[in-house]
Amino acid sequence: MKNNTYQEESKNRISEDVKSQDEWHHHTGTSDLYVALKRPDIWFSLGWHDIKQRYRRSILGPFWFTISTMIMVGVLGFLYSTLLNQKIVDYLPYLGVGLIIWQFISTCVNEGCSGFIASAYIIKQIRMPLSVHVCRIACRNFIILLHSLPVVIILMFFFGTFPKVEFLLLFPGLAILFLNSVWICLVLSILCARYRDILPIVGNILQVAFFFTPIMWQKNLLKGREWAADFNPFYHLIEIIRAPILGHPINIESWASSLILLVIGFAISQLLLVRYRERIPYWL
Template sequence: MNKAISDVARGFKLYHVWLYQAYYNLSAKYRRTIFGSLWIAANMVFTSIAISLVWGGLWGKSLQEVLPYSLAGNLIGTMCLLPFYEGPDMFVGNSGMITNHAYPFTYYVLETVAQKLMLFVNNLIVYYIFMIVLHGPLIPNWTVVPGLALVVVGLFFWGSLIGMLAARFRDLRYLLPNIGHILYFLTPIYWHYEMLKTNHWVADFNPLYALVSIIRTPLMGGLASPENWSASLITVAIGAVLWAIFFPMFRRRIPFWV
């Protein structure tokens, strides 16, 4: 366990490296383009508008009413799904560096989480521009800060676990993104919890819904329910316990698995 804690400490000490690498990986994709990283936000906006137009028509609601909820859900939901999308490649995708450099394994987790957080901030700016256009200036509730912090901590623990599992069992690299897609559309991202009527269990037992809610609700000026906070804390706590058990046990095998 001491070596695992030392791995985490060494990883955080390299913050200047993984922060720069995360920024470089994002910016390199859009080098020599006119709009740069705005293309990332454009994908979020176009998807949210298209779905809001269709589903808003089905529900008999205007675009101004549906779009803010859908846009915020898309913004936060894609970040919370890091363990399913980026997690499987967290160590396998860096196999060359892992086998040739003595970086702590936590470094690769922190770089991936930092890259996802940068994407979130980039898209958040565009989100608020749309909110000003649709509803005027919107002041978020202060609980968005602890909500975001809790989600980031959860991404660290669960991302590490999924990264190790996918390095050991390669089929998970293809299975987990598909599970992530299914979970995304089973979660009230574009539609409201109340629409489930008698099937509330679909959201009640869905940890993604709770994690999204503790950021989306305060981001839109409200307060997340105690149930969402409890579910989020339990999800992160389970990830922390599993990490404390399996990361010290298997971290030294990662170079052989990748």
């Protein structure tokens, strides 16, 4: 009986592996994104390899990014807390989380624009889901994000501020942020593969969006013009991470806006994949 059970389990396992390999090589635009998201082991390995290559022969490695961010937070925190008449104990963590999340978003957007272009040599030679390349971009930047955020939390401990119950919402917030970064990278990779002029346009938009997003300033300073932040998707993506860390009350609007953005974004990316999946290698 044990031998029969073991043989059946082996057969099922082999059949699942064959089916998985068949999906990997014979996917379509409809199943591209689904097949890629099913294999986090692959795009995590690729993303981790990118980090090791980028910081090769470096002692601190990606922590150089964390150190530079903390220096910027420290300098801007002491400067703008004085200019805006804010308490440094409250303002420094607010600014730190906002800057770290913004750098994650802006890096994903910029690298997403050249996602397929940078991976053209792989796309032209190996049959695999194109979405893997954008998941790779999102993953490597997400890893950097995960070892930068704890520095802000340690900074809060230094000032005598401790996380509250709302801190538990950080984990679903990070998941929503990561998934939103995936579809953003995917949409921009497809569009920029076809129209290369979009890349500098996106860079200019990001520069302007930074000053219109409540990162160095708070929403309540708008005084009756809070709608400018409410219609800013970047603000909501930052807030679902920043509010739980700082222990602020749950903002239903930010969570709802981020989830709606996630659904609409994946719908758009899926439509683009279905229509243009087979053309992308020729555009490269």
